[in-house]
Amino acid sequence: MDYKGITNKFAETVEIDVKKFNKCLDDHKYENKVNLLYEFGKEIGIDATPSFLVFNDQKMIKIRGNQPLEVFLKTFDEF
Numbered sequence: 001m002d003y004k005g006i007t008n009k010f011a012e013t014v015e016i017d018v019k020k021f022n023k024c025l026d027d028h029k030y031e032n033k034v035n036l037l038y039e040f041g042k043e044i045g046i047d048a049t050p051s052f053l054v055f056n057d058q059k060m061i062k063i064r065g066n067q068p069l070e071v072f073l074k075t076f077d078e079f
Contacts, residue, residue, distance in 0.1 A: 047064070
């Protein structure tokens with residue numbers, strides 16, 4: 001399946017208007033915003049997907065990748 005086939009299947013699966021979806025992609029409507037957010041993520045140390053930042057006024061803990069619930073609970077307990 002090609003790129004358009006995959007994105008059309010996604011649009012159909014989540015029940016959105018395929019024509020509007022394709023126009024948005026073809027027009028690169030959100031390209032600048034995506035690139036800005038990508039650069040911001042790099043600046044704050046996001047280097048994996050998914051990534052989670054847990055923080056308060058004193059410290060920040062980064063959780064990288066797909067982690068079990070226990071990792072999150074342990075992180076929350078540190079605060």
